[in-house]
Amino acid sequence: MTKKGSILWLTGLSGAGKTTIAQALVKELQMQARAVELLDGDVIRTNLSKGLGFSKEDRDTNVRRVGFVANLLAGHGVIAVSAVISPYQQIRDQIRQSSVDFIEVYVNAPLEVCESRDVKGLYAKARAGEIRGFTGIDDPYEPPLKPEVTCYTADETIAESVGKVMQVLAQFGIL
């Protein structure tokens, strides 16, 4: 029997830990023999959204595409784990409304922490004005109003964050 698919939608600032948590979730779910697919922001930008920039319109288009693909996968029993900044509430809500099982995971770390991590060196470039429209610096991030889970990655271990998400998946009857 095909199991219940769903969308695990990780949202948060660059450097908040979306990809790290998403990868750990994928491993955990695979260990439970679940069909799972990671839709990572960078991979998506390369494969589905080359040419799009970082204006609100282009970001929304990018996020909508991830939602479209996540929905296709979820319809076939796959847990689609999306890890894209997706800074705007309205578009996240649109995807929620078009999905059956949408679980919003707020990967929450203070801007200062994300900036000090600066894994990809992007904050430095944004501060130097080399990148425009960078979320958290000169472009807004709208925190989720009612996320199903919030992971405080500055205070929790990865395992703790993953555990919280797994618990919610169980509550929703997805595990």
Add this chain to the structure above:
Amino acid sequence: MTKKGSILWLTGLSGAGKTTIAQALVKELQMQARAVELLDGDVIRTNLSKGLGFSKEDRDTNVRRVGFVANLLAGHGVIAVSAVISPYQQIRDQIRQSSVDFIEVYVNAPLEVCESRDVKGLYAKARAGEIRGFTGIDDPYEPPLKPEVTCYTADETIAESVGKVMQVLAQFGIL
């Protein structure tokens, strides 16, 4: 047990019957309780490729995106049925090479037949010069060199065409 996924790649002129055959295939496969997903050209253009035009580069980008999504689905046991014109051999071959089970279905009808059908009224517009770069009129269509199946939709019934594809799916161990 998850069954073997694959990509059924229908290629052919506008009006050749790709969508018709794809829809009939989807029904047939669903009756056999197979997980199947139709990736139709128009739906894809709306959801994944808004903003792209019909230059060679934009067409290739569009086709590559369909291939990316089809591969994601096939990896989870889904038979992804793609119905996009995909006029260029090179890009179809690229997708073939990046896929495990890629079945190229040439939906073949003479240009005159497609033009006389003109389901969407696009040939008339192309002849009137209202649309530029229309495949078969002022943009090339490269017929598949070694398609796994060819459906001659001017001479065969839909059921005959579908039957040929199903036979190949069986030969490939996908059914």
